[in-house]
Amino acid sequence: MAETTETVLLVGGGGREHAIARSLAPDCDLYACASNRNPGIAALAAGFETVGERDADAIVDYAESVGADLAVIGPESALEAGVADALGAAGVYAFGPDADAARIETDKAFQRRFMRDNDVPGCPDFETFDDPEAAASFVADYDGDVAVKPVGLTGGKGVRVTGDQVTKAEAADYVRESDYDDWVVEERLVGEEFTVQAFVANGDVVTTPAIQDHKRAYEGDEGPNTGGMGSYSDTGRTLPFMTDDDYEAAVDVIEATVDALDGYTGVLYGQFMLGADGPKVVEFNARFGDPEAMNTLPVLETPFVDVLTAARDGDPLPDLSFADEATVCKYAVPAGYPTDPDAGARIEVDESSAGDALLFYASVDERDDGLYTTTSRSFAVVGRGDSIAAAERQAESALDAAGDGFHVRHDIGTADLVQRRIDHMAELRGE
Ligand code: AMP
Ligand code: GLY
Numbered sequence: 001m002a003e004t005t006e007t008v009l010l011v012g013g014g015g016r017e018h019a020i021a022r023s024l025a026p027d028c029d030l031y032a033c034a035s036n037r038n039p040g041i042a043a044l045a046a047g048f049e050t051v052g053e054r055d056a057d058a059i060v061d062y063a064e065s066v067g068a069d070l071a072v073i074g075p076e077s078a079l080e081a082g083v084a085d086a087l088g089a090a091g092v093y094a095f096g097p098d099a100d101a102a103r104i105e106t107d108k109a110f111q112r113r114f115m116r117d118n119d120v121p122g123c124p125d126f127e128t129f130d131d132p133e134a135a136a137s138f139v140a141d142y143d144g145d146v147a148v149k150p151v152g153l154t155g156g157k158g159v160r161v162t163g164d165q166v167t168k169a170e171a172a173d174y175v176r177e178s179d180y181d182d183w184v185v186e187e188r189l190v191g192e193e194f195t196v197q198a199f200v201a202n203g204d205v206v207t208t209p210a211i212q213d214h215k216r217a218y219e220g221d222e223g224p225n226t227g228g229m230g231s232y233s234d235t236g237r238t239l240p241f242m243t244d245d246d247y248e249a250a251v252d253v254i255e256a257t258v259d260a261l262d263g264y265t266g267v268l269y270g271q272f273m274l275g276a277d278g279p280k281v282v283e284f285n286a287r288f289g290d291p292e293a294m295n296t297l298p299v300l301e302t303p304f305v306d307v308l309t310a311a312r313d314g315d316p317l318p319d320l321s322f323a324d325e326a327t328v329c330k331y332a333v334p335a336g337y338p339t340d341p342d343a344g345a346r347i348e349v350d351e352s353s354a355g356d357a358l359l360f361y362a363s364v365d366e367r368d369d370g371l372y373t374t375t376s377r378s379f380a381v382v383g384r385g386d387s388i389a390a391a392e393r394q395a396e397s398a399l400d401a402a403g404d405g406f407h408v409r410h411d412i413g414t415a416d417l418v419q420r421r422i423d424h425m426a427e428l429r430g431e
Contacts, residue, residue: 005029006305009063009092010045011083012053012074013038015331015362015380016290020072021045022358023297023304031066033059036374040361054081060090068092070308073266074293076153079286080106084266093312095201096266097286104261104268105286108184109151115281118260122253122272122281126186135183136172145188146171150180155376156215156227157338161188165225191275191428192241192421193282195231195292196250198258199320201265201311205258206320207251208300209237211292212421213271217338219411226338227377230330230412232388233295240388240418241425242274249278257284265311276428291329294360294382299323325384328391328413330399331362332380332406334373343375348403357398358382378406388413 006028010021013034018041024030025044032041033049042048047066051058053075063071071087073079073096080102084094096102103110115123128151129135139146145163148171152158158180162168175183193215198207213231217223234240238247254270269285269292288296297304301321310317334341349371351359363376381401383394392413399408411417 006070006309007031007066007068008305008308009033009059009066009068009071010041010074011059011071011078013041013363014074014290015360015377016288016293017041017074018360018362019294019297020074020288020304022360023300024072027303027305031062031068033062036363036365037367038361038364039366039371040359042366053078053083056081056083056086059083060086060092063087063092064090070095070312072096072308074287076102076105076285076287080153094265095308095311097264101261101264102286104257104284106153107151108149108283109182111284112184112186114260115257118256120253120256120260120281122249122279124187124189124280126184129183129185130181132175132178132181132183135185136175138185139168139172139175142185146185147188148175149184149186150178151182151184152180157225159225163188189273189275189280189282191273192425193271193273194239194242194250194279195269195271195289196247196254197267197269197288197292197296198254199307199317200258200268201317202314203258204317205255205268206317207254208296208320209233209322210239210242210247210250211289211295212239213289213292214409214412217407219409224338226333228289228291228331229333229409230328230380231289231291231295232326232328232391232413232418233299234326234388235324235386239421241421246274246279253279253281274425276430291331291380294329294358294380295327298358298382298384299325299327323384325386326388326391327382327384328388328395329380329382330395330408330410330412331377332399332402332408333377334375335405335407337375337377337407341373341375342405343373345373345405346370347373347378347405349379350401353401354381354398355394357394359398359401388418389415
């Protein structure tokens with residue numbers, strides 16, 4: 001526990017940031033700012049300011065006006081816009097990388113070249129392009145399936161994978177017809193995805209339990225990619241389809257990346273595809289995952305503010321203690337999300353119906369006359385329990401909190417879907 005009360009500014013107004021606020025609020029004076037007024041964060045914070053996440057000057061002004069000593073930056077858009085740089089220049093310690101280091105997420109071409117140049121393990125075969133026509137021809141000529149990725153931020157919605165979502169001809173057309181100039185084309189990775197997040201500061205790397213997110217919009221992993229429809233974690237550090245060695249291989253990748261980045265501060269998020277030959281890197285994020293933060297932080301028993309103060313003071317990061325609980329997170333999203341979301345709709349969320357589950361508000365906006373949807377995910381429920389099945393039941397019963405008009409992937413964390421993951425890995429491993 002921190003000995004003095006720190007004043008902490010939280011940047012961002014999604015479900016991830018509501019989970020961060022819940023972790024921080026008991027142990028500090030918390031202030032928050034985001035473009036949407038998130039009622040969950042506003043209720044936990046001493047002050048909430050409506051400010052664009054990329055508006056570094058306004059965020060610095062707010063940090064100074066509330067006397068913040070520390071800042072936690074949730075969204076990648078803020079990192080890309082140099083919010084950590086600006087806060088640092090104003091003397092506020094930001095737990096989040098500067099814009100240059102955040103390129104490990106915000107520039108996928110940089111990220112792949114960085115892995116190759118620094119011999120970071122787990123890098124897929126790839127090429128980078130600054131000409132869509134050249135990228136499209138490469139797709140057609142490549143021997144095997146590919147993933148095509150705009151190099152910049154797309155909210156998780158820019159990637160197309162051949163042999164899965166689209167044909168090679170469709171992927172080539174997508175590259176030609178999109179507005180993006182710069183592309184990464186890489187080998188299609190086949191396997192089961194998992195996430196490992198690490199707290200990083202002063203050269204220390206402290207990793208957290210593995211999580212599986214669900215990117216596709218509809219049940220059975222169908223439909224377009226989203227920012228993530230929900231996620232689960234198990235008791236312990238691994239997931240039912242992976243071994244301790246798989247987890248350790250992912251940790252090795254994160255440690256090698258941090259070594260090569262030299263001076264990175266914040267959360268480094270590795271997303272991995274586990275195949276027969278071990279994990280390969282799908283991507284890095286320069287911040288907590290959303291939804292993954294909602295799995296990790298509710299089971300973190302070490303005060304998060306202790307990580308922040310150790311990072312700022314140049315001390316070793318504390319060893320982290322986690323409750324031995326499984327978690328299942330399910331997002332409720334506006335009808336039509338992600339392609340044609342019903343934004344600006346008035347909604348009702350009855351927090352009291354969530355029961356023992358946690359309810360995290362996400363991209364909703366609280367106005368004088370009620371709560372409104374935006375174009376992104378609305379709120380999430382998180383169940384905890386001594387097994388994934390128990391956590392899933394708790395999450396599912398909490399969904400009564402939602403009125404009509406939401407879409408939920410009810411299959412996340414169910415025994416059937418988890419078993420499919422286990423069977424898929426066994427098949428890939430030839431077991
Ligand atoms: P990203 O925006 O890089 O997170 O990618 C979004 C999603 O696309 C990932 O969660 C994967 O499901 C998929 N994806 C990205 N890269 C690859 C790849 N090389 N092979 C197969 N799937 C991929
Ligand atoms: N869960 C994926 C992301 O946060 O980008």
